[in-house]
Amino acid sequence: MxxxxxxxxxxxxxxxxxxxxxxxxxxxxxxxxxxxxxxxxxxxxxxxxxxxxxxxxxxxxxxxxxxxxxxxxxxxxxxxxxxxxxxxxxxxxxxxxxxxxxxxxxxxxxxxxxxxxxxxxxxxxxxxxxxxxxxxxxxxxxxxxxxxxxxxxxxxxxxxxxxxxxxxxxxxxxxxxxxxxxxxxxxxxxxxxxxxxxxxxxxxxxKVSEIKQKFSEYYVVTNVDSGEKYYVKREELMEFLGKANFRFEVKLSSLEEIFMRLFQ
Ligand SMILES: Nc1ncnc2c1ncn2[C@@H]1O[C@H](COP(=O)(O)OP(=O)(O)OP(=O)(O)O)[C@@H](O)[C@H]1O
Ligand SMILES: [Mg+2]
Known part of the structure; x- marks a missing residue:
């Protein structure tokens, strides 16, 4: 088709x-x-x-x-x-x-x-x-x-x-x-x-795997108290986390997070 x-x-x-x-x-x-x-x-x-x-x-x-x-x-x-x-x-x-x-x-x-x-x-x-x-x-x-x-x-x-x-x-x-x-x-x-x-x-x-790979240079940092999400490049992650004055969780992008990044 x-x-x-x-x-x-x-x-x-x-x-x-x-x-x-x-x-x-x-x-x-x-x-x-x-x-x-x-x-x-x-x-x-x-x-x-x-x-x-x-x-x-x-x-x-x-x-x-x-x-x-x-x-x-x-x-x-x-x-x-x-x-x-x-x-x-x-x-x-x-x-x-x-x-x-x-x-x-x-x-x-x-x-x-x-x-x-x-x-x-x-x-x-x-x-x-x-x-x-x-x-x-x-x-x-x-x-x-x-x-x-x-x-x-x-x-x-x-x-x-x-x-x-x-x-x-x-x-x-x-x-x-x-x-x-x-x-x-x-x-x-x-x-x-x-x-x-x-x-x-x-x-x-x-392919989903290709897209995830392409976006794998980004990490999703979540403020666990407010739920706010930040998309941070791998090379900037350490500096970002060093400055973060909140409790956080760090994950690789899921398809859902890639969607949010593309469309928000
Ligand atoms: N019958 C219609 N008459 C006028 N405008 C329409 C009509 N159908 C859709 N639209 C408009 O066309 C655009 C695309 O709508 P469409 O329904 O194709 O989107 P969608 O991706 O399927 O959205 P959703 O995820 O909400 O189902 C929207 O701006 C919508 O308001
Ligand atoms: Mg629709």
Whole structure:
């Protein structure tokens, strides 16, 4: 999948400013960035709901609108249809994309039970997190080659989030291409081969390990009383600590701290 110089504005508000990327088949890539950084705008262009103002996106050689048949999507603001049962919802999505009713229903039950959801429960009676799970399952039931997940685990409890992670790891092993946005940097760090930091433009791109290495010349010094953080270069660390008149903790940058440094 390639994006070349994608621009997208809402009126005068530029959301994507010359975004280019290249994602290989079977890669797991996360887009990270602050609220309003243009991630959802970019995702919506990837799954063909919006057209770029300039530039283009090609997916397996095709325009996004055509490539949609290879994709499973969880939109950021997506909500499942309230009046169905979980099983009906997932079955319907499976039938829309590829399966017969019987196949879709069997697969729907299997996935729902795997994720701990009663297939007969009505969607409007499910908790917020379980509604989110129904959406995720509805996106993956058709066994798509490409998954586009815009903050899929928002609102999930830690255990449910890990169930989703485990499932995504399995999907990656099967060779699927997965594109994720998340504000949980641990999620990005655990799952993705590569990350893009996006704030209108792409600010930084690379493997998590490479990015951490690049930033490893910085230490994070935390004032343990006030919680204030300082980013200090290795060669300046001793002098900084010598002058510090507070109790401190020193750590190497995590992905989260790199994020804070880039965007604050
Ligand atoms: N439908 C819309 N109409 C007008 N402006 C919009 C619309 N959708 C997004 N925007 C604006 O475009 C910019 C990018 O928003 P976008 O939703 O793509 O960011 P995001 O990175 O997904 O943010 P978040 O992390 O909060 O989900 C923001 O300034 C936002 O206000
Ligand atoms: Mg968003």
């Amino acid at each position: 390639d994006a070349r110089d994608v621009w997208k504005s809402y009126g005068k508000n530029v959301a994507n400013q010359g975004v280019s990327f290249n994602i290989d088949e079977g890669e797991f890539v996360a887009f990270l960035g602050p609220n309003g950084g243009g991630k959802t705008t970019l995702m919506r262009q990837i799954y063909g709901e919006l057209y770029p103002d300039r530039g283009e996106i090609r997916i397996m050689g095709e325009r996004p609108q055509k490539a949609l048949r290879f994709m499973g999507v969880v939109p950021q603001e997506g909500r499942p249809l309230d009046s169905l049962t979980a099983e009906e919802h997932v079955t319907l999505l499976g039938m829309l994309k590829r399966f017969s009713r019987q196949e879709a229903r069997a697969k729907a039950r299997e996935l729902l039970e795997l994720m701990g959801i009663d297939p007969k429960a009505r969607v409007d009676n499910l908790s917020g997190g379980n509604k989110r799970k129904v959406l995720i399952i509805s996106a993956i039931i058709s066994d798509p080659k490409i998954l586009v997940l815009d903050e899929p685990t928002v609102g999930l409890d830690p255990e449910a989030r890990r169930e989703v992670w485990n499932y995504l790891v399995e999907m990656k092993k099967e060779g699927k291409t997965i594109i994720l946005t998340t504000h949980y940097l641990e999620e990005a760090e655990t799952l993705s081969d590569r990350v893009y930091f996006l704030n209108k433009k792409i600010l930084l791109e690379g």
